[in-house]
Amino acid sequence: MTLLVYDNTFEGFLTAIFEIYEYKYIQPKIVKDKNHTLSLLDETIDVFTDEKKANRVLLKIEKSIGKIGVKILLYSFLSEDINLEKYLFEVIKYILEFPDKNVINNFSNPNVMQVHKLSRSVAREKHRMEAFVRFEELLNGIYFSKIAPDFDVLMLILNHFKNRYQDQEWIIYDIKRNYGLYYNLQKVDIITLDIELNNIKTNQDLLSDEELKYQNLWKEYFDHTNITERKNMKLHVQHLPKRYWKYLTEKRDIK
Numbered sequence: 001m002t003l004l005v006y007d008n009t010f011e012g013f014l015t016a017i018f019e020i021y022e023y024k025y026i027q028p029k030i031v032k033d034k035n036h037t038l039s040l041l042d043e044t045i046d047v048f049t050d051e052k053k054a055n056r057v058l059l060k061i062e063k064s065i066g067k068i069g070v071k072i073l074l075y076s077f078l079s080e081d082i083n084l085e086k087y088l089f090e091v092i093k094y095i096l097e098f099p100d101k102n103v104i105n106n107f108s109n110p111n112v113m114q115v116h117k118l119s120r121s122v123a124r125e126k127h128r129m130e131a132f133v134r135f136e137e138l139l140n141g142i143y144f145s146k147i148a149p150d151f152d153v154l155m156l157i158l159n160h161f162k163n164r165y166q167d168q169e170w171i172i173y174d175i176k177r178n179y180g181l182y183y184n185l186q187k188v189d190i191i192t193l194d195i196e197l198n199n200i201k202t203n204q205d206l207l208s209d210e211e212l213k214y215q216n217l218w219k220e221y222f223d224h225t226n227i228t229e230r231k232n233m234k235l236h237v238q239h240l241p242k243r244y245w246k247y248l249t250e251k252r253d254i255k
Helices: 010-023 052-076 083-095 110-132 154-164 209-223 233-239 242-247
Strands: 001-007 028-032 042-048 143-147 170-174 178-184 188-191
Touching: 001 010, 010 028, 010 052, 010 083, 028 083, 052 083, 052 110, 083 110, 083 178, 110 242, 154 170, 154 178
Parallel strands: 001 028, 001 042, 143 170
Antiparallel strands: 170 178, 178 188
């Protein structure tokens, strides 16, 4: 078996696809570099991301399945599923085999079905992050939010927050994947931080006085408007799963 090891990016994955067809590898398998383990029985090929090669594959796919189809492939890639390279490779082979048919909607194909399933899960997580991200004002005036989404959706929510919060500096940091987005009122940069952020709560010493005041006021408001007799926890959790409570000021102290 020929293992093509890529750099965990979508462009790197598409580059691997290009090279499989370019060099006609026998029994190819695409793997992330972080998941790669050496084997004496396998031939290992390091794939170096090439934007030109990746774009050629992307344009070929888009011509067949359109932008919506490409979006489905991208979203499924961001699921980080352990088998996603296998599903995507098989689907792309299927697309290239039948370029005149929009096979991305052929749900009788098990790999197409899996790709759609992963894509829908990522789309739901994207929308939930857009709804549940909460910023806290730090002492330096930057609004900061820590998230730990089930899937790698940070780049998918970039435009939502850039368009909605154009007048303030903010950082959204994915503590699960250790990278974040920083908006400086002009553009968004990808950043990494060297401080410990595993505790989902922002250290209270880093928050501005105004932030602490508003958090306390919000908690008091929530407590006073919450009618115990009308509480339906089953329905509440159905609409607001507990894994998202850590992002909400009024929910953080609730187990």
